[in-house]
Amino acid sequence: MQINEALIKSVMENLENNNMKPYYCETSSEAKELVMSLIKEGATVTNGGSVTMKEIGVMDAVKERADITYLDRNREGLTPEEVKEIYKKAFFADVYLMSTNALTVKGELYNVDGNSNRVAALLYGPESVIVVCGVNKIVENLDEAVNRVKTVAAPKNTVRLHTGSYCESSGECMSLKNEGAFMCDGCKGAGRICCNYVVSAQQRHKDRIKVIIVNESLGY
Numbered sequence: 001m002q003i004n005e006a007l008i009k010s011v012m013e014n015l016e017n018n019n020m021k022p023y024y025c026e027t028s029s030e031a032k033e034l035v036m037s038l039i040k041e042g043a044t045v046t047n048g049g050s051v052t053m054k055e056i057g058v059m060d061a062v063k064e065r066a067d068i069t070y071l072d073r074n075r076e077g078l079t080p081e082e083v084k085e086i087y088k089k090a091f092f093a094d095v096y097l098m099s100t101n102a103l104t105v106k107g108e109l110y111n112v113d114g115n116s117n118r119v120a121a122l123l124y125g126p127e128s129v130i131v132v133c134g135v136n137k138i139v140e141n142l143d144e145a146v147n148r149v150k151t152v153a154a155p156k157n158t159v160r161l162h163t164g165s166y167c168e169s170s171g172e173c174m175s176l177k178n179e180g181a182f183m184c185d186g187c188k189g190a191g192r193i194c195c196n197y198v199v200s201a202q203q204r205h206k207d208r209i210k211v212i213i214v215n216e217s218l219g220y
Contacts, residue, residue, distance in 0.1 A: 014107030134218030163191030
């Protein structure tokens, strides 16, 4: 998927205006190298659930770095209690790695979570948040961002996580059957992953959030 240079330039300018540091990479390999260069020696690093970070090879790369402390929430053999403890320790991390559900042309990040450890760390805690975003996630506005979650991100993630929610089997949020469906409308199932809705607009702490746009289709 290719998006024209003028659009990418506009998105990056708007991210800058919103006090988020924008970067651009043509390929996944370039993005991986950039992410790793932004992680300094001695840093404590952790991550949210991110198909994008896995696809570009960052998750394997951080495991191989001996000069950092990696809080690996996916390490084999962890108990639910140990995973929960890593979620808490994430607030004290130097670097938090994640993607985003959508990025608007106005330079806003839109993210929807179930457990919400990811959006919590995005909002507060880690010194630096590195977001990698494929061009497939760039949308015109927040309405399109909401629709993207209901038709792409949530259904695909429920399949990946086997939550048993409505959109896992149907391929889209049940709220779309109703005219004028609201952002927060959806199923009432125990496996629902759309619980907290976060828009990151202008930031108080300049460049804490870094957004790497990659000219490829990545993640959900």
